[in-house]
Amino acid sequence: MPTPKLEDVARHAGVSKTTVSRVLNNRGYLSQKTIDNVNLAISELGYHPNIVARQLLKTKTNLIGILLPTISDPFFGELASLLEKKLYKKGYKVIIGNSTNDASKEIDYLNQLLSKQVDGLIVGTHNQNIAEYRQQNLPIVAIDRIINDDIPIIESDNYKGGVLATERLIDQGAKNIVHTNVSQKESPMQKRRLGYESVMEANNLDGKTYIIDFDIPITKKLDLLDQIFEENPNIDAIFAGNDTDAAFAMQVAQTRGLSIPNDLLIIGYDGTELIRNVLPQLTTIIQPLDNMTDLAVDILEARMSGKQTKKEYIHPITIWEGTTDKPDYNLN
Amino acid sequence: MPTPKLEDVARHAGVSKTTVSRVLNNRGYLSQKTIDNVNLAISELGYHPNIVARQLLKTKTNLIGILLPTISDPFFGELASLLEKKLYKKGYKVIIGNSTNDASKEIDYLNQLLSKQVDGLIVGTHNQNIAEYRQQNLPIVAIDRIINDDIPIIESDNYKGGVLATERLIDQGAKNIVHTNVSQKESPMQKRRLGYESVMEANNLDGKTYIIDFDIPITKKLDLLDQIFEENPNIDAIFAGNDTDAAFAMQVAQTRGLSIPNDLLIIGYDGTELIRNVLPQLTTIIQPLDNMTDLAVDILEARMSGKQTKKEYIHPITIWEGTTDKPDYNLN
DNA sequence: TTGTACGCGTTATCAC
DNA sequence: GTGATAACGCGTACAA
Numbered sequence: 252m253p254t255p256k257l258e259d260v261a262r263h264a265g266v267s268k269t270t271v272s273r274v275l276n277n278r279g280y281l282s283q284k285t286i287d288n289v290n291l292a293i294s295e296l297g298y299h300p301n302i303v304a305r306q307l308l309k310t311k312t313n314l315i316g317i318l319l320p321t322i323s324d325p326f327f328g329e330l331a332s333l334l335e336k337k338l339y340k341k342g343y344k345v346i347i348g349n350s351t352n353d354a355s356k357e358i359d360y361l362n363q364l365l366s367k368q369v370d371g372l373i374v375g376t377h378n379q380n381i382a383e384y385r386q387q388n389l390p391i392v393a394i395d396r397i398i399n400d401d402i403p404i405i406e407s408d409n410y411k412g413g414v415l416a417t418e419r420l421i422d423q424g425a426k427n428i429v430h431t432n433v434s435q436k437e438s439p440m441q442k443r444r445l446g447y448e449s450v451m452e453a454n455n456l457d458g459k460t461y462i463i464d465f466d467i468p469i470t471k472k473l474d475l476l477d478q479i480f481e482e483n484p485n486i487d488a489i490f491a492g493n494d495t496d497a498a499f500a501m502q503v504a505q506t507r508g509l510s511i512p513n514d515l516l517i518i519g520y521d522g523t524e525l526i527r528n529v530l531p532q533l534t535t536i537i538q539p540l541d542n543m544t545d546l547a548v549d550i551l552e553a554r555m556s557g558k559q560t561k562k563e564y565i566h567p568i569t570i571w572e573g574t575t576d577k578p579d580y581n582l583n
Numbered sequence: 584m585p586t587p588k589l590e591d592v593a594r595h596a597g598v599s600k601t602t603v604s605r606v607l608n609n610r611g612y613l614s615q616k617t618i619d620n621v622n623l624a625i626s627e628l629g630y631h632p633n634i635v636a637r638q639l640l641k642t643k644t645n646l647i648g649i650l651l652p653t654i655s656d657p658f659f660g661e662l663a664s665l666l667e668k669k670l671y672k673k674g675y676k677v678i679i680g681n682s683t684n685d686a687s688k689e690i691d692y693l694n695q696l697l698s699k700q701v702d703g704l705i706v707g708t709h710n711q712n713i714a715e716y717r718q719q720n721l722p723i724v725a726i727d728r729i730i731n732d733d734i735p736i737i738e739s740d741n742y743k744g745g746v747l748a749t750e751r752l753i754d755q756g757a758k759n760i761v762h763t764n765v766s767q768k769e770s771p772m773q774k775r776r777l778g779y780e781s782v783m784e785a786n787n788l789d790g791k792t793y794i795i796d797f798d799i800p801i802t803k804k805l806d807l808l809d810q811i812f813e814e815n816p817n818i819d820a821i822f823a824g825n826d827t828d829a830a831f832a833m834q835v836a837q838t839r840g841l842s843i844p845n846d847l848l849i850i851g852y853d854g855t856e857l858i859r860n861v862l863p864q865l866t867t868i869i870q871p872l873d874n875m876t877d878l879a880v881d882i883l884e885a886r887m888s889g890k891q892t893k894k895e896y897i898h899p900i901t902i903w904e905g906t907t908d909k910p911d912y913n914l915n
Numbered sequence: 916t917t918g919t920a921c922g923c924g925t926t927a928t929c930a931c
Numbered sequence: 932g933t934g935a936t937a938a939c940g941c942g943t944a945c946a947a
Contacts, residue, residue, distance in 0.1 A: 254699070256924055267934045272926060280932055297718075302698040303638045304924035307939050312635065314678070321664060323857065328660035332653060332681055339680070339688065344695070346646070347679045348671070349664055356671065363676070366634040367586070367940095386629075469860050498861040525655065528801050529830040530861065588940055599918045604942055612916055636940035639923050699924095 255296040264292035275300060315343045315551070316369040318360050318376050320465040322349050324495055325525040326538075327375065327465075330394065333544040334373060341548065343370070351466040354378040364389060371551045374398065377435040377465065390554040392547050397437045403554070405547050405564045406439045407538040412568045413446020416490045416518040416536055419576055421454055425488035425516050429479055430460045431500075432492040440492060443520060447490055459483070463496055472496070476503045488516035488576075494526045494535055501533070501575070517575040527571055534573035539566050587628040596624035607632060647675045647883070648704040650692050652797040654681050656827055657857045658870075659707065659797075662726065665876040666705060673880065675702070683798040686710040696721060703883045706730065709767040709797065722886040724879050729769045735886070737879050737896045738771045739870040744900045745778020748822045748850040748868055751908055753786055757820035757848050761811055762792045763832075764824040772824060775852060779822055791815070795828055804828070808835045820848035820908075826858045826867055833865070833907070849907040859903055866905035871898050 261268045266285060273279045274289040292298075306312045315338050319327045327349075335345045346369060350357040357376055361383040364372050371390035384391075384398050393404045420428050430447045433440055444460055451458035463475050476499055480486060491497035497519030501511055509515045519526070522537030543566055553560050593600045598617060605611045606621040624630075638644045647670050651659045659681075667677045678701060682689040689708055693715040696704050703722035716723075716730050725736045752760050762779045765772055776792055783790035795807050808831055812818060823829035829851030833843055841847045851858070854869030875898055885892050 257926095258924080268925085269927095269934055269936095270932090273933085276926085278926095282932065285932080299694065299697040299699075301639075301924050302695065302700040303635060303644065304939090305926075306635045307633075307639050307924080307941090308926055310939075322654065322667070323657070323661045323664040325655070325657065325660070325857070328657070329655045331679075332655040335654070335679060335681055336683070344678055344680065344692075346676055347663075347667060348676065349667055351668070360676075362631065363634065365631040367631075368634040469856055473860070495857075495861075502860060502863060524801055525657070525827075526861075528805070528834060529827075529858075531834060589942095590940080600941080601918060601943080602916090605917090608942080610942090614916065617916080633940050636923090637942080639925090639940085640942055642923070 255298045256301065257298075260289065260292045260296055260298050263296060264289045310367060312368060312370055313343050314369045315345055316360055316364055316372040317345055317347045318357060318372065318374045319347070319349055320376050321351055322347065324465065324493075325523045326493060326495070326521045329523050329525070329540055330375065330544065333540060334547065337544055337548045341552070349466075350376045350378065352378075352464070354381060357381060358383050364391075371555050373547055373551060377433060377438055390551060392551045392554065394543065394547060395439050397439060400562070403550055403560050403562055403564065404439060405543050405550070405566070407536075407543065407566045407568050409439050409442035410446045412520060412536040413443040413490070414450050415446075415568070415570060416443075416520070417447045417450035419534070419570075420488040420490060420516050420518060421450065421456070423488075423516055423576060423578055426456055427483060427485045428456065428458065428488040428490060429483055429486055430458060430490045430492065431463045431476075431479075431496045432460050433464050434462045435464075443492055463492070465493075469499070472499055473503060476500050477507075480504065480507055480509075486515065489518075491517065491519045494519040494521040494523060494530075494533065497533055497535065497575075498526065498530055501530075512575050512578045516578060522569075522571045530573075531571075532573045532575055533571075534576040535571045537569045537571050539568070542566055586633075587630045588633070589630075592621065592624045592628055592630050595628060596621045642699065644700060644702055645675050646701045647677055648692055648696055648701040649677055649679045649707075650689060650704065651679070651681055651707045652709055653683055654679065656797060656825075657855045658825060658827070658853045661855050661857070661872055662707065662876065665872060666879065669876055669880045673884070681798075682708045682710065684710075684796070686713060689713060690715050696723075703887050705879055705883060709765060709770055722883060724883045724886065726875065726879060727771050729771060732894070735882055735892045735894055735896065736771060737875050737882065737898075739868075739875065739898045740900050741771050741774035742778045744852060744868040745775035745822070746782050747778075747900070747902060748775075748852070749779045749782035751866070751902075752820040752822060752848050752850060753782065753788070755820075755848055755908060755910055758788055759815060759817045760788065760790065760820040760822060761815055761818055762790060762822045762824065763795045763808075763811075763828045764792050765796050766794045767796075775824055795824070797825075801831070804831055805835060808832050809839075812836065812839055812841075818847065821850075823849065823851045826851040826853040826855060826862075826865065829865055829867065829907075830858065830862055833862075844907050844910045848910060854901075854903045862905075863903075864905045864907055865903075866908040867903045869901045869903050871900070874898055 257268050261271045322331050348360045357378050375394040391402050395406050432444045504515050519535035522535045589600050593603045654663050680692045689710050707726040723734050727738050764776045851867035854867045
């Protein structure tokens with residue numbers, strides 16, 4: 252027998268569909284006897300209401316899309332995890348996609364939104380120039396990503412983070428500092444680079460930024476990092492655009508016989524809970540993910556209920572004081 | 584104006600709803616002129632088909648639920664990431680939930696399945712005795728988890744992994760080896776413990792297993808690990824039930840002044856890509872996640888199309904040869 | 916080659 | 932208190 256529907260329950264209980272629906276939703280006036288009757292029929296048949304039919308009528312799915320470049324990286328993993336928990340508490344479930352460098356996949360997810368499958372979307376991907384975003388009245392919130400003027404951005408104080416990291420390295424005597432960042436020009440992550448460049452310039456130092464995108468294979472990342480050392484024999488510090496890069500750089504440096512922090516200083520960015528505990532020696536800029544995700548959910552809800560919001564929300568960063576940026580560490 | 588529907592497009596193009604539907608789905612015979620006409624109307628109105636209405640008609644959502652204890656841990660992050668990629672290629676999108684120790688949340692997700700919101704479910708959580716699983720004909724696949732006799736399990740060769748790790752530690756001279764595992768008695772992860780215990784017994788050694796569940800806060804995990812050292816002053820090796828435990832144990836040990844591998848040997852379990860690159864020195868048992876997720880998707884599809892499957896699929900493990908289990912490492 | 920009419924499972928409206 | 936009926940937006944026999 253196929254899954255029972257409302258009508259089957261109604262027939263079984265000897266009432267109308269309306270009555271069953273009322274029992275299901277606690278609406279209207281019903282005699283206790285009827286209620287008991289219907290509930291009995293429901294459990295006897297093992298009936299479960301069909302969510303999809305409800306969604307069609309309500310034009311609301313209680314589903315939120317989350318689109319990230321990857322979810323296996325600790326930063327995005329923690330981001331996704333926090334968002335899911337917070338959205339769940341508000342009654343939403345989450346459709347997640349890692350769009351790994353795949354613009355067509357991102358477009359596909361966007362079409363779902365436009366097709367009323369999700370009530371809202373949180374984007375943290377980095378593909379550019381996707382026409383589908385040029386729609387109206389879409390409840391979207393971006394994390395660390397610029398989409399267009401209408402879509403609010405949640406981010407950490409990337410510029411200040413870049414400044415802080417670079418200053419610390421210079422304070423420790425570093426002169427040949429290399430930075431890693433992503434290729435997407437319109438990402439707020441570029442502000443990390445701007446902070447780095449402005450401090451370098453103020454100190455009359457030449458800066459050099461290498462591109463390491465999120466969604467490339469790890470082996471490729473290691474190759475790129477190795478190349479940095481190859482091309483910069485005098486390198487004495489790295490300000491990595493994220494902690495994964497920083498951690499990989501530590502490994503590559505050690506493979507090449509460089510000792511950290513004596514031969515090479517390293518500072519990362521993100522400061523996820525995982526990295527802080529697995530690699531506590533890594534000095535890094537902490538993004539306040541808890542606050543950022545709280546806000547992302549709030550702003551999304553505001554947009555979904557048609558409220559206006561600000562365009563940009565910048566969160567203060569803090570620093571995790573490890574030892575990878577202190578060459579005198581071993582002397583203590 | 585509200586979002587346009589099929590009927591609006593039809594009126595705009597001067598044809599019937601059926602014709603528009605045909606154009607949308609490339610079905611039946613249509614004149615090129617009509618096709619162009621309809622497509623023009625579609626783009627002029629900015630029409631997008633309503634997925635929910637389609638789902639109702641087809642009684643299929645192309646949505647798969649994935650239920651994991653957490654997604655911020657690298658193992659589950661990579662698992663979720665791989666599953667999402669592979670399901671996407673087959674035309675499915677993914678609803679993800681981390682059920683962090685919350686049985687009611689797990690039940691809630693199960694009800695979604697029963698409510699026809701998803702076509703299938705992949706479970707890797709560890710909550711027990713959930714009655715909702717006792718349903719019939721649910722397309723479910725479990726990863727590293729025993730649910731009931733009807734639901735197939737995908738797992739690595741946990742027993743052999745436990746044996747292998749313990750033997751290696753004993754070969755290096757360890758005698759006081761502590762193991763960590765989860766509290767869920769019916770998890771296949773217990774086979775890691777059984778492997779460990781059988782080898783310990785065969786060598787006339789006393790084993791001791793500590794419980795560290797996946798979904799407790801990191802600070803709590805660190806406390807539990809610290810307690811292990813407190814209660815076992817003679818400890819000379821740890822076989823951690825997963826790599827996160829292993830990595831944290833390394834940190835706690837170092838904080839207590841223990842040097843690895845000279846004072847303490849460590850072997851982990853999982854061997855995710857991230858940990859292999861961030862902490863390559865950690866010797867660990869590698870689960871073939873790529874194969875396991877391939878199979879999980881295949882088996883789920885088989886179940887969804889009503890085919891019978893085996894009850895258990897065990898994948899061979901390999902070892903990542905780091906240096907944390909080789910006390911003579913520094914002598915080389 | 917195109918159109919009509921019905922059904923997917925639920926809830927809202929109005930009547931009794 | 933309860934029931935009949937329409938409506939949500941789409942796809943598909945069947946007819947033309």
